[in-house]
Amino acid sequence: MSTCKNHKISIDEALKKAEIICNKKGVKLTKLRQKVLTLILKNHGYVKAYDLLNDLKKNDASAKPPTVYRSLDFLMEHGFIHKIQSLNAFVGCSHPDEHEDCYFLICKECKNIEECCSNTVKKVLTSTSGKNNFSPNQVTLEITGICQDCS
Amino acid sequence: MSTCKNHKISIDEALKKAEIICNKKGVKLTKLRQKVLTLILKNHGYVKAYDLLNDLKKNDASAKPPTVYRSLDFLMEHGFIHKIQSLNAFVGCSHPDEHEDCYFLICKECKNIEECCSNTVKKVLTSTSGKNNFSPNQVTLEITGICQDCS
DNA sequence: AACTATTATGTTATATTATAACATTCATTT
DNA sequence: AAATGAATGTTATAATATAACATAATAGTT
Numbered sequence: 001m002s003t004c005k006n007h008k009i010s011i012d013e014a015l016k017k018a019e020i021i022c023n024k025k026g027v028k029l030t031k032l033r034q035k036v037l038t039l040i041l042k043n044h045g046y047v048k049a050y051d052l053l054n055d056l057k058k059n060d061a062s063a064k065p066p067t068v069y070r071s072l073d074f075l076m077e078h079g080f081i082h083k084i085q086s087l088n089a090f091v092g093c094s095h096p097d098e099h100e101d102c103y104f105l106i107c108k109e110c111k112n113i114e115e116c117c118s119n120t121v122k123k124v125l126t127s128t129s130g131k132n133n134f135s136p137n138q139v140t141l142e143i144t145g146i147c148q149d150c151s
Numbered sequence: 152m153s154t155c156k157n158h159k160i161s162i163d164e165a166l167k168k169a170e171i172i173c174n175k176k177g178v179k180l181t182k183l184r185q186k187v188l189t190l191i192l193k194n195h196g197y198v199k200a201y202d203l204l205n206d207l208k209k210n211d212a213s214a215k216p217p218t219v220y221r222s223l224d225f226l227m228e229h230g231f232i233h234k235i236q237s238l239n240a241f242v243g244c245s246h247p248d249e250h251e252d253c254y255f256l257i258c259k260e261c262k263n264i265e266e267c268c269s270n271t272v273k274k275v276l277t278s279t280s281g282k283n284n285f286s287p288n289q290v291t292l293e294i295t296g297i298c299q300d301c302s
Numbered sequence: 303a304a305c306t307a308t309t310a311t312g313t314t315a316t317a318t319t320a321t322a323a324c325a326t327t328c329a330t331t332t
Numbered sequence: 333a334a335a336t337g338a339a340t341g342t343t344a345t346a347a348t349a350t351a352a353c354a355t356a357a358t359a360g361t362t
Binding site for chain 3: 069
């Protein structure tokens with residue numbers, strides 16, 4: 001069982017968690033989707049779609065862009081991964097079951113991405129949106145900088 | 152002089168402002184850059200790079216991707232426009248001289264984008280980053296939802 | 303004015319990211 | 333087994349962006 005200081009939980013645990021959530025929802029975590037999720041979780045930083053595709057090709061030469069994008073779509077839809085908009089990249093989610101608005105601390109040194117949840121941030125964003133009479137739907141909050149280990 | 156309720160200032164004013172800032176900085180707002188900035192400001196919502204390219208081609212058939220991307224880079228570098236990461240699109244900036252961390256309210260109905268500055272938001276983000284021992288460098292905050300006019 | 307250095311633009315080519323559209327396979331239910 | 337719907341395979345292409353090198357314009361120097 002592989003673990004990593006950057007994973008709140010191990011890959012195996014994350015996969016099991018995903019399996020359980022899928023069962024609850026009545027959707028299927030197919031072999032392919034598992035494979036893609038595993039490849040993403042294995043990385044401590046972020047992963048690019050075409051790097052994933054190349055990884056998939058090692059086992060299955062017939063893998064093509066839709067192969068990976070469809071899995072990515074599924075995994076995003078169910079909160080198992082997130083897309084980092086400012087990088088066109090993807091990261092695993094450490095807590096797909098308890099999902100709130102999250103934000104990302106992206107270290108430009110080590111490329112590591114920390115996913116954070118903060119009620120304070122959430123509240124401030126909601127209230128500021130409210131002041132603008134805006135009904136928020138989806139928040140993209142990505143903070144690039146230098147992490148503790150790299151400073 | 153064209154104005155728009157969504158522009159805090161008119162296009163002409165924005166151009167003049169940009170001109171002044173460029174002079175101060177010792178950089179040049181060339182005809183091409185002016186043209187690109189104008190095309191962006193004319194839009195009330197966001198603009199895609201290749202739409203800009205097509206607009207440019209109307210006057211100059213030889214325009215090519217680097218033509219527009221270089222201008223976009225320049226305009227972003229000096230704060231005259233912003234890139235909306237979640238849309239791969241660009242919006243004009245209404246206050247390039249008094250620049251702080253801004254965020255964007257993106258209406259998925261009317262496609263309008265409101266640029267906002269909030270000290271509260273800024274403070275919360277800085278302090279939350281600090282709690283994670285993270286030195287923020289650049290913040291991407293994009294909130295998608297429904298604006299007042301569309302709700 | 304001629305020379306030089308720098309900046310900006312032109313040009314060709316290609317890299318990167320992502321989706322549309324249709325065919326086939328697989329799993330589940332009947 | 334047949335029918336259905338979901339998932340995957342496959343082909344093609346769309347959309348976004350940059351590398352690399354050539355030329356032109358500009359500003360500063362002689």
